[in-house]
Amino acid sequence: MSDKTKIYGLLAEFAGPDELVRGTEEVSEAGYSRVETYTPFAVEGISEALHFRPFAVAVIFLVAALLSAAAGYFMEYYASVISYPENIGGRPLHSWPSFIPITFEMGVLGGVLGGVLGMLVLNRLPRYSHPVANVERFRAASSDAFFLCVESSDPRFQRELTESVLRQAGATQVTEVPLES
Amino acid sequence: MAQLFPPSVDLYAKIVILGVGVLLLAGTCSFYLLNRSPYWTNVGVTLDQPVPFSHQHHAGELGIDCRFCHTSVATSSYAGMPDTQTCMTCHSQIWKDAPMLAPVRQSYAENKPIRWNTVNEMPGYVYFNHSIHINKGVGCSSCHGRVDKMPITWKATDMTMGWCLSCHRHPENQLRPLSEVYQMDWTAPTDPHTGQDWVVQRNVQKDHLTDCSACHR
């Protein structure tokens, strides 16, 4: 349809977090897939309503931590045994107990850096401009407003029909999201 | 105007982030390379000297032995810089009026030493001993390069600690027959065992060579 091209989607505002969760579930049941919510804090139950599980983040954390821990241990082993083996106070060249602390610290450091980086990338951050922000009211999304957006790219998206679905789902107000401001 | 930032900002942001990353990487690499570059190590850098002395002429063309000028190279830690007298032994006969040699004659006349610019400079805390290297069969050219091809002397090797260690860890690669030590154009034998044999024969204490106090005291 022609109106698909003009707008990014429909932005529905809900009274509160619980209404939003309920609404989201209904909209999902209605078969909409390209749906996103916008809330001032992490509302419990939203991810379930959106059928989304942040599995990837956890994996990234794990892998990054293991890799950098291994790297840390190898660095110590290389320096003390391979590169310049030296008799330090009669201790064995490969004094593995002494190598544990750094290995651990490296693991934590790598894990956190990798994981957080992964989280940002998966969240497509930084992204400074986004169509939903074209709606003036959206500014409240970071304080006390609870939004649900159905994007026009959704195969089931139809301007009027979708709006009615949203209203039935309990939206207090539905506005169009223009592509350009 | 609802949007705080126009869409272009996202592009810029990505460029900036990418740029910072690239810069960091580039900075690290260039510092790494700088430390090993002639700018830092002076390898191949020629210095202007009071007298443009040419090893190429003296050692190469005339074939004067290293020890004729560097008298104590086999006996002392210092190779020994020739005194003005040594220069004058010949140059009171030949080229006695060459303007190029004026500083030499002046030094000899006024009994004022010539002040050469150090080419191979060691930090004060490094105790390098020429004689032991010579006596164990490390050739001059191994460190100083083909001075017989140097019209004006330059530093042939970077002489970093890593460079020293490369040989102190594997002396067998640098040893020569004792007769060949002063030969500029000597090439290592293809058979690695000869070197290892020399290490044994000449009783080189390999494990001591990497002790700190072997060079730092």
Place this chain on the structure above:
Amino acid sequence: MLRLSPLTSMKALSLPPQVQADGGGPRFWKSLEEWSHSPDFLPYLHQEFPEFVSEWDNGMSRRRFLKLMAASLALAGLTGCSRQPQEKIVPYVRRPEEIIPGKPLYYATSFSHRGYGKGVLVRTEMGRPIKIEGNPDHPASLGATDIFMQASILGLYDPDRSQTIRQGKDISTWNALTQFVGSRIEAHEQDQGAGLFLLMGQTTSPTLVDQFQRLRERLPKSRWCFYEPAAPVRAQSISGNDVEPSYDLSKADIIVSLDADFLFDGPGNLILTKAFAKKRRDPAADFNRLYVIESAPSITGAKADVRWQHKPSEVIAFTQQLAAELLQGVPAASPALGKLADDLRQHRGKSVIIAGDYQPEIVHNLAFQLNQALGNVGATVTYREAPRHPVPTIQLPDFVAELKAGAASTLLIAGVNPIYDLPAALGFPEALAHVANSMHLGLYDDETGSRCQWHVPEAHYLETWGDIIAIDGTPSVIQPVIEPLYPDVASLMEVISLFVDLPPKKGYDLVHDYWLRNLAADSPVAWDQSLNKGVVVEFSSPALPPAPVVGVRDAPSPDPLKASDLEILIRPDSAVDDGRFANNAWLQELPRPLTKLTWDNVAMLSLNTAKSMGVTTGDVIRLEAAGQSVEAPVWVQPGHADGCVSVTLGYGRSQVGEVANGVGFNAALLRSSVGEWSRMLDGAQATGARRELASTQHHFSMEGRDLIQIETLAAYKIDPNKAQEVKPNPEPRENLYPPFEYKNYAWAMSIDLNTCVGCNACVVACQSENNIPVVGKDQVIKGREMHWIRIDRYFEGEPEDPAMHFQPVACMQCEDAPCEVVCPVGATVHTSEGLNDMVYNRCVGTRYCSNNCPYKVRRFNFLEYSDVKHPTLALQKNPDVTVRSRGVMEKCTYCVQRIESARIDAQKEMRPIRDGEIVTACQAACPAEAIVFGNINDPTSRVSRLKALPRNYGLLADLNTHPRTTYLAKITNPPSAA
């Protein structure tokens, strides 16, 4: 390998061009960091931070300081990346044959002290003397050195040395001086020298004696006086000659010291120590017993098996009682005395009684008689005529009186400092004022020099020709090892030559001519050999004939001192002697053997005396004697006799140099005559003031920790293994870690606490060898002295009368070194031969290694300690040892530079290093041979054999650090059931 002096042929040996060019060029000046120097900025800094002026003076540019301000905000890396400045190579114009850059040369010469010589070998690098060693061929050294010999090298380079001839206020010249002397001689030709007065220190130099006599012949009426502020008292035989005892302790089983500090003081200290140690080394073999009667504790007293402390008057009484019992058979006054007497009787001919140099004549005479009665004369002690004065002399008081009377028109003062060290009672300053023409010859333009019209800078013995006689009469030639640092300097014989020779001769000619005349046949060869060996060879007759041994007259015993009153005891200082070494920073900062005190002299009191006076260490008291008074800080010393105060000479200098000016008080003022070594105090009151004293050891008890193993000889003979039971030898190793194997060499050291006499020679030798900086009094007070080897001193038993023990402690080179493990940058690591390397250029200065060193032998450059202000001091630095900069940890590494040079020599000859080829600086200096270094992988090496002894134990071995340095337990030999 010993060389003739390069100056033999009078060919000038110039300083290495490096030095001429840039005052100690880079090859010598090995400092870790390049600092920017900018004199104009220092004053600003110093008014900003006055408290550091003394401590930190290495120059800093304003730019750098601002950079630091900024840097400290950002905490950025400071001078991390700065390329080295372009250095210069400055070769010789004409290289002297004997000099090979980088190869040390050794020259034999003699160090003279109080008129006697001790042979030394001087190590020179490119013409710079940098280290003194003992001369094994010299009878008064036998290869050993004492602190004065070691420190004399610093005296040569002392920046405060006088450098130019001075007339009145103006700098003058050698020619002007020659003319002046010439004119004086002409004047005195008329009166046969009646107006010519000469005042100088004692000397035995044959050439000088010869010159004196010639001068005396030429001017028979000239008036001569010789004196030493610290001259020993001698016995007088009937023939009226001074006789001089010489002892052979290697034959003595019983040694009785009547307040004689023979192990430390005097021209024979080294040979006596050697002989003494010989009879202490092996408990299995014969073992001597030492009785000491003294007032103030000395190192000899510390070594005593039986020690009595008495105030000076009682020492005399004690001697008289002993003599009474042994000579007249009067029953013993005390059981202790009786025991001693019995012991002596049982060891006729194998005992020796030594009267202290500073005891009154009567004590010497009694000792003389006792030795005779006990049949020791000829066995353990021989008497010889003391060297006579070369010319008729007059007593000091008369001499001064005549000066006052204005009898002198010309006065030459040489090598002595009467203004400073004569008793005020003599009134020398006034006397000097009466002299029209006064000349002074001295190393410093000092208190006396500055009051004379003429001052001539004296040549240091390392830069001049001369000769001297050893305690046993052996003459040796003094040859210069360096061209004089300052052109105008002259030796005494060169100055005398101005009076007697026309034209005046240089030192070389004087000495050379004299010996060519007096040497046996084939003299040119003998001359060369004499220079080479350091002693005059083929010398026919001993200089001193044995004295006729006959009964002696009883010298009048000094009027008895009332026991109740406070007596004062005056001695030369155990570091700066009579003041001649006052400006020597090494000696000033040398911890005195028993007080561990530096940078001060004190009024030493016993605990009881201090209590009765209501004073304690640090309180300033006013001492009055001989109509003078000085203010002195109190030092309460365990082992000091009650009822007397002991003070030392050599301090309170006002005009000598940066180091000594205004340090301490002048004890010489308290004497009524030179040679008065004890007297009654006229008064001593606390002033209420306090002075902070810089001691390097604050805790004197071992806290019951088994640090020094002590056994009696009897106990040892029953069970020799006690030492090892208490502290197991580091082997066998009980260790979590697989042991590292040391394939080639395993360096180790053994220190014998039995023979160590605590004389400090090793400490100065180490300082000289390893470029160890001096930090100054304030830093010592803070606890930052830098000595790599220190001598721990502990007291045992009653604080009033304790046993005293010495323990030299340097880096133990632990095989499982705690310091190495905690260094984050690997600046201290182990070598394949078991050395605990310290890599100065890698050290960032976390100081954890020092915290983790149970022996606390690591030293840290808290500030820029190495002196970069004075170029001459840079000349002394040992080019084989890095000069450490601020922020760097340092410590003993068994003189690794000596190990390496020995290794290189051996490697060139394709042979292993021989046992004894490497001698560490401390080992070389030690007169008692208490320190032995070597390779324990070789079971036959000396050190291995010592470590196999049952007496061997490791310090704090229970920490399982496996120290490579171990100790031999101390054995004492008290009389049975004493």
Place this chain on the structure above:
Amino acid sequence: MRTTPTSELEPLLPPGVTDDSISERISGIVVKRKMGLGWIGGFAIAFSLLMMFNYAIAVLFAYGVGIWGIQIPVAWGFAIVNFVWWVGIGHAGTFISAVLYLCHQEWRTSINRFTESMTLFAVACAGIFPLIHLGRPWLFYYLFPYPNTMGLWPQFRSPLIWDMFAVTTYAIVSVVFYFVGLLPDLATLRDRSPHRWQRVIYGLLALGWRGAGRQWSRYKMAYLIMAGLATPLVVSVHSIVSLDFAVGIVPGWHTTIMPFYFVAAALQSGFAMGLILIIPVRHFYHLKDIITGRHLANMAKLLLATSLIVGHGYFTDTFMSWYSADPYDKFIVADKFSGAYAIGGWMLMILDVGVPQLIWIRAVRQSPVALFVIAILANVGLWLDHFILVVQSLHSDYLPSEWRMFYGTKWDWMTLFGSFGLFLTLFFVFIRIFPMVAMSEMRGLVHKKPGETKEQGA
């Protein structure tokens, strides 16, 4: 400062609070409120202290660590003491934000931003000391493993290297943790700032956070895992710091109790510092209904608990030294209470173990002034504790010949008090530019169903 007694049972949130009111009040402090005279005055003092710090360090670099009182045997002095103390203070922040988060302690939400900031600034202060205590600070990079022309590496058996890695990691992780927690609030500030320039700055920092559902769930997951990683980290860091001592053979250092009681001491000093900062701020910025008496009481109880652990540490240490019969260790412990430093030895016991026992009394728990005083005393006590540990242990170890007293110089004290300058300056800046309370989490709290909120407890 006058404060009315507070109840430790009052609710965590003021009555009738809404998302908007929370956001308004907290962001308002940052984006709307003018700089008060109080703030300017406080900042001025802090900043002048910072300048003194800078001056002391410049002099230090000019002359060397010799300007301090350190010597042989006491080669470590104030610098190390301050380092250990500051690092310790940092720990409570991480503990509160990570451990309490994992334990679902809602009350943490109103103070964790506070304590996390405290962590950052404390670590910043701590980080300076290991650097400036070096003899040659300009060579600090020798401690980093980087491929150099010398072919050399750090010596990885040294606890100091472990320490460097631990503290660096801790600093970085704390910053990241802080930023991630801050992200949604930055978005709020972006959207609530009155001026465009503020919105641009906060906008850039917020990275365009929109609070999308999927973003939130990834965010929560990341935050949870970070909390999970930060918990062992916070334990490991001070354990490693304690190994700086425990690995040494110095009597008094060489004991296995170290890591355990070091961590406890760290937390204690951190909770104390938290109280010291929160009590005045909640007073001056009228946040008593958000940071309630209940929060203070909980902090106080944590302080009390840790002080008991520390006390147990002291007891065990003393007991073991007697039980082990190691003469050197026995001597050190005896000397701690009877020797030259006995006053310190007793004072620290009284201050950091004795005084906090007052918290058992409810009246004390409910009096902010009392808690403020107790907290300050406890921190003094803990500084003394580290001082005694470092100095007293070193000043008389194995060889009596090398025993010596340590005296701090004016430069020692200037660096100590100067570091407060750095800490406070950073803190004053923080309360001007970042929200003092985590708004997004507070909002979450607002929408908790009644009963869903757990009973408070520490």
